[in-house]
Amino acid sequence: MSTVVEVMEKTTGAMSSAELAGEQHSRATVGDFTVADARMACREVEVWYGPKKAINGVSLDIGKNEVLSMIGPSGCGKSTFLRCLNRMNDTIDGCRVTGSILLDGQDIYDKSLDPVPLRARVGMVFQKPNPFPKSIYENVAYGPKIHGLTNNRAELDALVESSLRKAGLWDEVKDRLDQAGTGLSGGQQQRLCIARTIAVSPEVILMDEPCSALDPIATAIVEELIDELRSQYSIAIVTHSMQQAARVSQRTAYFHLGDLIEIGETNDIFTSPKHRLTEDYITGRFG
Numbered sequence: 001m002s003t004v005v006e007v008m009e010k011t012t013g014a015m016s017s018a019e020l021a022g023e024q025h026s027r028a029t030v031g032d033f034t035v036a037d038a039r040m041a042c043r044e045v046e047v048w049y050g051p052k053k054a055i056n057g058v059s060l061d062i063g064k065n066e067v068l069s070m071i072g073p074s075g076c077g078k079s080t081f082l083r084c085l086n087r088m089n090d091t092i093d094g095c096r097v098t099g100s101i102l103l104d105g106q107d108i109y110d111k112s113l114d115p116v117p118l119r120a121r122v123g124m125v126f127q128k129p130n131p132f133p134k135s136i137y138e139n140v141a142y143g144p145k146i147h148g149l150t151n152n153r154a155e156l157d158a159l160v161e162s163s164l165r166k167a168g169l170w171d172e173v174k175d176r177l178d179q180a181g182t183g184l185s186g187g188q189q190q191r192l193c194i195a196r197t198i199a200v201s202p203e204v205i206l207m208d209e210p211c212s213a214l215d216p217i218a219t220a221i222v223e224e225l226i227d228e229l230r231s232q233y234s235i236a237i238v239t240h241s242m243q244q245a246a247r248v249s250q251r252t253a254y255f256h257l258g259d260l261i262e263i264g265e266t267n268d269i270f271t272s273p274k275h276r277l278t279e280d281y282i283t284g285r286f287g
């Protein structure tokens, strides 16, 4: 028989006193968190902010050429987990990550691994478009320059063009490459940030609510782009929009209070969720 606290957790998502004290044990994930062709493999990942545990033993794979969406109520740890995948949490004082995260079989938390080239291999697109205060050309050329990816100006020009083309922005900006990136519309700025990420040849692209600052038309363009990018990259996207998760992703992971509650084919998660908490969230009962 369930205890009162368990019933409360299942029905309201309320935290138990143990959870509030950061002592919770991870809940078993419903669904298969592995894939046959994993690009990244995360196992028993825990994240602590000082004494507070924000991610609670999460294991999941990100496959090649797939979009994985991460959904869940505010504060459940989606962004925290996403930031583990390219060690962005390293920049936060008091943040500690345990467990293992492999990229192509290599432990990204290995002490000998330099996080700077890692962040080129696992690029990130943020909620708010954040172009550098430089020209459109320089926004895209900056990464390849610091990583020494091209040998001369002609190669750099070609890389800038191909990155802007992949981001679906070339035709809109080819005649004004020397103008400020910050002068573009919000949707164009986000695509410029995607071009900047692509320019350094990532294997994985992390997106943290990439459309939340965009209007519906710009959102539709970025969503279409995400679908196209899947043929070349692995993509993990945090989104508050279940419609967006359903439109762009092949697999969906549902987080709740730092636990990965359920993971599976996006269609299955939205049409026949197996866990009560997932069902409550997608039917709008909480969150």
Ligand SMILES: Nc1ncnc2c1ncn2[C@@H]1O[C@H](COP(=O)(O)OP(=O)(O)OP(=O)(O)O)[C@@H](O)[C@H]1O
Pocket (backbone or CB within 6 Å): 049, 054, 072, 073, 074, 075, 076, 077, 078, 079, 080, 081, 092
């Ligand atoms: N820098 C930080 N220092 C301390 N606690 C943090 C920090 N960042 C996040 N947290 C805490 O970790 C937990 C998870 O937060 P996170 O931002 O990852 O959740 P989220 O699911 O992405 O939320 P949202 O959907 O609102 O963006 C929350 O309890 C939050 O307060």
